[in-house]
Every structure is written in C-alpha cells, then in structure tokens.
Amino acid sequence: MGITKVDGFTPEVTQMAEILKALGHPARLAIMEYLINSPDCINGDLVDHLPLAQSTVSRHLSELKKVGLIKGTITGNCISYCINDDVWDKIKVFFNTSSDQITPGKSCAC
Amino acid sequence: MGITKVDGFTPEVTQMAEILKALGHPARLAIMEYLINSPDCINGDLVDHLPLAQSTVSRHLSELKKVGLIKGTITGNCISYCINDDVWDKIKVFFNTSSDQITPGKSCAC
DNA sequence: TTCCCATATCGCAATATTACGATATTAAAA
DNA sequence: TTTTAATATCGTAATATTGCGATATGGGAA
Structure with missing residues (x-):
C-alpha cells in the first residue's frame, strides 16, 4: 500500500x-539546524551546505513549509x-x- | 529513487x-504514547487500541525497536x-x- | 526590453513504506 | 504430546518518497 492510515488516531x-515525519530526513533536519544556527534568515547558500541538487533542496524546503516548520518566502529582494x-x-x-509521564523505574527486566 | 542520501550528513x-522518522507515523507515535502512559510494560492489548491489524502493529513495533526507541521482547512469561x-x-x-540557539527576534518580516 | 540569477515546479525512474491476510513461530496450558 | 494463544514473519499489491535533470518563473540589472 504505502498509504498511511489516519482513521482511528487523534488529530493531535x-x-x-x-x-x-518531516523532520525524519537527514536533509530536512540539517536544513532546520542550519536555519537555527545561521545569523540571519537568508538561505541562499543553503544548497552549498547540502549534498543535494538545488531542485531537491527546494523540494525539502516546501515540505518543511507544508507542515509549518518554516515560514517565509522568496519574493523579490526579500529572500x-x-x-x-x-x-x-x-x-x-x-x-x-510526555517524558514527565513516564513512570519511574518502569524499565522492563527482560 | 526513494533512496535517502546519507553521504554528506553528520552521523548525528x-x-x-x-x-x-520512526516517530513520524501516527501508529508508532500512538504506540509510544501508549507505552508511556500504561502502568506497566505489557503490550498485549496494544492491538485493541490501534485501528490496525496485528501483523501491522507487530511490524511497527519492530521498527521502533530497530532505532532503539523501545526495548524488550516477548520471551515466554516475560511479555x-x-x-x-x-x-x-x-x-x-x-x-x-537546539531551541536555545535560536536567535531571539529573528523572525523574518516577509 | 532582454539578459541573468535564484528559486520553484515538472516529469521521470528507482526505491521505500504501508497494510493486510496467511502462515510460521514460540511457549504455556491441557 | 497436542492444543491454544500470542506474536513474528512472509508475500503481495498499492502508494509514497527521493533525487535529479530539465524547465518554468519571477525579479533585478544591463
């Protein structure tokens, strides 16, 4: 199949x-780290920092944007x-x- | 392709x-939440809590185990x-x- | 306007993922 | 030993993902 079932799970x-899932890819995670650590928001040279083609980087950016992890656009002089x-x-x-709710000492003995 | 490039990214x-990526699936995330909130480690009735077949749940469990998110096994009386x-x-x-490193007020004005 | 640069989108091919039923496995119970 | 119950694995079909080259787009520069 390849299709992910959604029925039966909470929206959260x-x-x-x-x-x-969007973060679960080396390129996208590296992009996030790059954006976090870069002094400004410009991502012009992002392609140079990744071992991927420009079109591929653009695709990953759009996926990060789709889930709301990044925002902004390339419009004219505001890159x-x-x-x-x-x-x-x-x-x-x-x-x-979530971590707070882990019962202490619950590690299984197997 | 479908193959994820690994060369060029740090091992971290x-x-x-x-x-x-392992967490980026509703079923697997729900499994983790279930394990966190359950009073003990037994996962026998996990299938009843998910809208998936037993074989599918088992597969998801093995993937969570592959990346080390869960541990334990079903061996005899130690389920x-x-x-x-x-x-x-x-x-x-x-x-x-990572969050600490975000430069304050860096939100882009676009 | 025309050219140039950077980014986005398209189309494709290869691979990965997902889900399920059927079956295998494993250990306890009868 | 045979049966039973629970989990794991296999085989499959359908869909998703990934990456790249080619191309489109959009704005500034000449």
Missing part, C-alpha cells in the same frame, strides 16, 4: 506525526526562510510533557 | 533523523515492551539545546 497524534517558533515549541512541549 | 543528523529512556532523553536534549 496525526499532526505531530506529520511534523516528526528569507526562518523557523516557525510556534511549531518548534510545540514539539518541545510534546516531548517534555 | 543521520541518526536523529532515523529516530524521528513486555517499554520505552528506552536513553533514546527518549536524547530526543529531548536535541530539541531543547
């Missing part, structure tokens, strides 16, 4: 899975992409609150 | 991407799967340290 789980803090924080919250 | 990025805290914490650290 489905949405978070989409975000994490910029940057992190969407809202979504990034959402991920942080997800993992932090 | 590649490994974290694999972990996040258990549980979270691998090491890997889970690794994810937490990854996002927390």
Whole structure:
C-alpha cells in the first residue's frame, strides 16, 4: 500500500506525526539546524551546505513549509526562510510533557 | 529513487533523523504514547487500541525497536515492551539545546 | 526590453513504506 | 504430546518518497 492510515488516531497524534515525519530526513533536519544556527534568515547558500541538487533542496524546503516548520518566502529582494517558533515549541512541549509521564523505574527486566 | 542520501550528513543528523522518522507515523507515535502512559510494560492489548491489524502493529513495533526507541521482547512469561529512556532523553536534549540557539527576534518580516 | 540569477515546479525512474491476510513461530496450558 | 494463544514473519499489491535533470518563473540589472 504505502498509504498511511489516519482513521482511528487523534488529530493531535496525526499532526505531530506529520511534523516528526518531516523532520525524519537527514536533509530536512540539517536544513532546520542550519536555519537555527545561521545569523540571519537568508538561505541562499543553503544548497552549498547540502549534498543535494538545488531542485531537491527546494523540494525539502516546501515540505518543511507544508507542515509549518518554516515560514517565509522568496519574493523579490526579500529572500528569507526562518523557523516557525510556534511549531518548534510545540514539539518541545510534546516531548517534555510526555517524558514527565513516564513512570519511574518502569524499565522492563527482560 | 526513494533512496535517502546519507553521504554528506553528520552521523548525528543521520541518526536523529532515523529516530524521528520512526516517530513520524501516527501508529508508532500512538504506540509510544501508549507505552508511556500504561502502568506497566505489557503490550498485549496494544492491538485493541490501534485501528490496525496485528501483523501491522507487530511490524511497527519492530521498527521502533530497530532505532532503539523501545526495548524488550516477548520471551515466554516475560511479555513486555517499554520505552528506552536513553533514546527518549536524547530526543529531548536535541530539541531543547537546539531551541536555545535560536536567535531571539529573528523572525523574518516577509 | 532582454539578459541573468535564484528559486520553484515538472516529469521521470528507482526505491521505500504501508497494510493486510496467511502462515510460521514460540511457549504455556491441557 | 497436542492444543491454544500470542506474536513474528512472509508475500503481495498499492502508494509514497527521493533525487535529479530539465524547465518554468519571477525579479533585478544591463
């Protein structure tokens, strides 16, 4: 098949899975790190930092944008992409609150 | 193609991407939440909580195990799967340290 | 306007993923 | 030993993903 079942899962789980799936690729994760660490939002030389063709990088950028991880556009002299803090924080919250709920000492003895 | 390029990325990025990719599926994310919230490690009734066939759930479990997100096995009377805290914490650290490096007020004006 | 540069989109081919039923496996129970 | 219950694996078909070259697009420069 290749099609991912969505029925039966909560919208929260489905949405978070989409975000994490977008991050689950070396190129896209590297793009996020690059955007985080770069002093400004310009991504003009992003292609030079990745071992991928320009068209492929553009495709990955559009996927990151699709799930809301990055925002911005290339319109004329305003060339910029940057992190969407809202979504990034959402991920942080997800993992932090989840971890708190792990019962201490629950590690299985197998 | 469908094949993911690995050459040119740091091992850290590649490994974290694999972990996040494993989490980037509603079923697998739901499994993790279930394991976190369940009082014990037993996952016998996991299939009842997911809208998927038993064989599909088993496959997802094996993928979570492949990247180290869960550990444990079904061996005789010791039926258990549980979270691998090491890997889970690794994810937490990854996002927390990354977020700290975001330059404040860097949001692009486009 | 025409040219140039950077980014986006398209089309394709190769591979990966997903899901399910059927079957195999494994260990406990009868 | 045979049966039973639970999980794992196999085989499959359908769809998704990935990457690249070619091309389109859009704005500034000449």
